[in-house]
Amino acid sequence: MTEPLACAQCPVRDRAACASLNDEERRELARSGRTKLLGAGETLFAAGDDNANCATLVTGALKIVSLSPDGTERILSLIHPAGFAGELFAPFTDHDIVALTESRVCLFSRPQFEDAIDRFPKLGAALLRRTQEDLHDARRWLDLAQSGDARHKVGGALMAFAKAASDSPCHPASTFELPLSRAELASLLGLTIETVSRQITRFERDGGIQRHGKRGIELLDPALLAEA
Amino acid sequence: MTEPLACAQCPVRDRAACASLNDEERRELARSGRTKLLGAGETLFAAGDDNANCATLVTGALKIVSLSPDGTERILSLIHPAGFAGELFAPFTDHDIVALTESRVCLFSRPQFEDAIDRFPKLGAALLRRTQEDLHDARRWLDLAQSGDARHKVGGALMAFAKAASDSPCHPASTFELPLSRAELASLLGLTIETVSRQITRFERDGGIQRHGKRGIELLDPALLAEA
DNA sequence: CGCCTAGTTGAAGTTCGTCAAACACTGTGG
DNA sequence: CCACAGTGTTTGACGAACTTCAACTAGGCG
Numbered sequence A, B: 001m002t003e004p005l006a007c008a009q010c011p012v013r014d015r016a017a018c019a020s021l022n023d024e025e026r027r028e029l030a031r032s033g034r035t036k037l038l039g040a041g042e043t044l045f046a047a048g049d050d051n052a053n054c055a056t057l058v059t060g061a062l063k064i065v066s067l068s069p070d071g072t073e074r075i076l077s078l079i080h081p082a083g084f085a086g087e088l089f090a091p092f093t094d095h096d097i098v099a100l101t102e103s104r105v106c107l108f109s110r111p112q113f114e115d116a117i118d119r120f121p122k123l124g125a126a127l128l129r130r131t132q133e134d135l136h137d138a139r140r141w142l143d144l145a146q147s148g149d150a151r152h153k154v155g156g157a158l159m160a161f162a163k164a165a166s167d168s169p170c171h172p173a174s175t176f177e178l179p180l181s182r183a184e185l186a187s188l189l190g191l192t193i194e195t196v197s198r199q200i201t202r203f204e205r206d207g208g209i210q211r212h213g214k215r216g217i218e219l220l221d222p223a224l225l226a227e228a
Numbered sequence C: 001c002g003c004c005t006a007g008t009t010g011a012a013g014t015t016c017g018t019c020a021a022a023c024a025c026t027g028t029g030g
Numbered sequence D: 001c002c003a004c005a006g007t008g009t010t011t012g013a014c015g016a017a018c019t020t021c022a023a024c025t026a027g028g029c030g
Helices: A023-031 A110-119 A121-146 A150-165 A182-189 A193-205 A222-226 B023-031 B110-119 B121-146 B150-165 B182-189 B193-205 B222-226
Strands: A002-004 A033-038 A043-045 A053-059 A062-067 A073-079 A096-099 A103-109 A175-177 A209-212 A216-219 B033-038 B043-045 B053-059 B062-067 B073-079 B096-099 B103-109 B175-177 B209-212 B216-219
Touching: A023 A033, A053 A110, A062 B121, A073 A121, A073 A182, A073 B121, A103 A110, A110 A121, A110 B121, A121 A150, A121 A182, A121 B062, A121 B073, A121 B110, A121 B121, A121 B182, A150 A175, A150 A182, A150 A193, A150 A216, A150 A222, A182 A193, A182 B121, A193 A209, B023 B033, B053 B110, B073 B121, B073 B182, B103 B110, B110 B121, B121 B150, B121 B182, B150 B175, B150 B182, B150 B193, B150 B216, B150 B222, B182 B193, B193 B209
Parallel strands: none
Antiparallel strands: A002 A033, A033 A103, A043 A096, A053 A103, A062 A073, A062 A096, A175 A216, A209 A216, B033 B103, B043 B096, B053 B103, B062 B073, B062 B096, B175 B216, B209 B216
């Protein structure tokens, strides 16, 4: 289930928060961490947990979900490789964090990670930077969620995934795989599965995209999606 | 317009990020800051700015707004006293920050504030904590925005303001003033003015609240608002 | 082959947005 | 003092967009 860290081969070793550390500091932090492999759908942290851990995502993708009392799930955020999962200050988590695909994380106990932040201020600064980016991201999704129009929402989400799939952060990838099912897309956007499906076919009919299989998207006319 | 800081009388001196500093450190930080008084509707930072400043809110309330190309404004977040405004890492801001009511802020130049974080790691940790709380907050609004149902959205917003108005952070205040106009509420929730108005009158008709003037709200049945 | 899940498509019902009018409140000027 | 305009809010009628319900299609795997 869990193994010691092997930072040397880590694919996110110079993008994650720990990239701010020098080799010696990193070794020290690594001693308190473990890597863990999650299967698709497996939950990393559950709402109501005592919030004793935190983690950095190495490969795969996570979702942060809120479950309403009536059982419907809403996706509040996605975590991409090098992203950070967990809250350092709240006594309890109130959201589930679940693997979307098979994922590998670096798991740390919260007290040990807090200790590391105390001793290596650069680590704290790096985490601050990442948290501010997450905040910015959350606000972008909020912006989409408020736009009211389903066409905007789906178009904006497609563009967001196209950008996330590209290596250069600004230009969208011309072809990519959706990381989410229709149901997950719907719960991310506050729509129903059917509406998402209809908007996607509409974009294809209008020549904005071309579908390849269930999840493959080829971007033909980015402008059409960005401002519909 | 701007004056030197007077931390001794500051109403948020033990809740804002600078509360993490001791007296001497605080004095040093204070030398690089200025307080500024904003009239209602005045903008503190504008989208597209070079992002050279950041600020702590002392009194009043701010909103973070995104303006769509078509001119409609969407409120992404509110900033309450002791809250922090500005991004330390992005080269440009892409959201306006505007005063909702007459507000007083502590303004710092970004390089000087970053410098202070470097020298006083506790300040960085405090800011990290605050940013994580902001992130949590943004996700709560996102949760509301996704709920789809206008009744949930308005009910949730009323409860959020009731809690913000109370001294104890968990229990809602039984009577409070809405900090936002109907138009602002609408743009925060992704609804129209009319829908917000209708939902509020519906809550009053159903006995959940009692209105006192345009902005005054008396909370009669919190459970009705929380889970409608 | 048949079941099961994920996705698409269609028809009907509801909610919310749009347009329009009325109302309350404030401040201004006759 | 009152008429008046101006703003913010409420209310109503109507139409469009989304949800709901339901049937149907396409793959994947026993």
